Amino acid sequence: MPSFQTRLKITGLKPGNPPEAVMAAAVEALETRxxxxxxxxxxxxxxxxxxxxxxxxATEYHGENQQARESAAMMRDAVERVALTGSLMVLRRNRGRWAPV
Structure with missing residues (x-):
């Protein structure tokens, strides 16, 4: 199965949310898929x-990348309920290295 990584900058918390809520929202969103x-x-x-x-x-290369991008966007939407976000990157593991999708 192809391995992907998301990197999402967090620029602040929305009022009333503890710091732990940010990671919890991200993991919960990605785990749905x-x-x-x-x-x-x-x-x-x-x-x-x-x-x-x-x-x-595992399906086909471009479809896998599209799934990863869609999931990363969904994760970002979930995080934005509790925090302010910055840039989002999606990377794919290829031959031992992480490369942008």
């Missing part, structure tokens, strides 16, 4: 960034 292998919060240039790694059912 895919197996989430790992998740972590990093600082990228001083800005918090969610990194989630997930598997997409």
């Amino acid at each position: 895919h197996h989430v292998e790992a998740n972590q919060l990093e600082l990228a240039g001083g800005v918090p960034q969610l990194n989630l790694r997930f598997l997409v059912e």
Whole structure:
């Protein structure tokens, strides 16, 4: 199964939401469609960034990439209910390296 990763910048919390709600929203959204292998919060240039790694059912290359992009957008929508977001990247694992989709 192809492995993908999303990287979503978080620029702030919406009022009344604890910091833990951000990752919980992201994981919950992705888990509705895919197996989430790992998740972590990093600082990228001083800005918090969610990194989630997930598997997409193997079909054909472009379809898998499209599924990953759609799922990442759905995840971002879920996160935006509790936080303000910045840039979103979707990467695919290919021959041991992460490459943008």
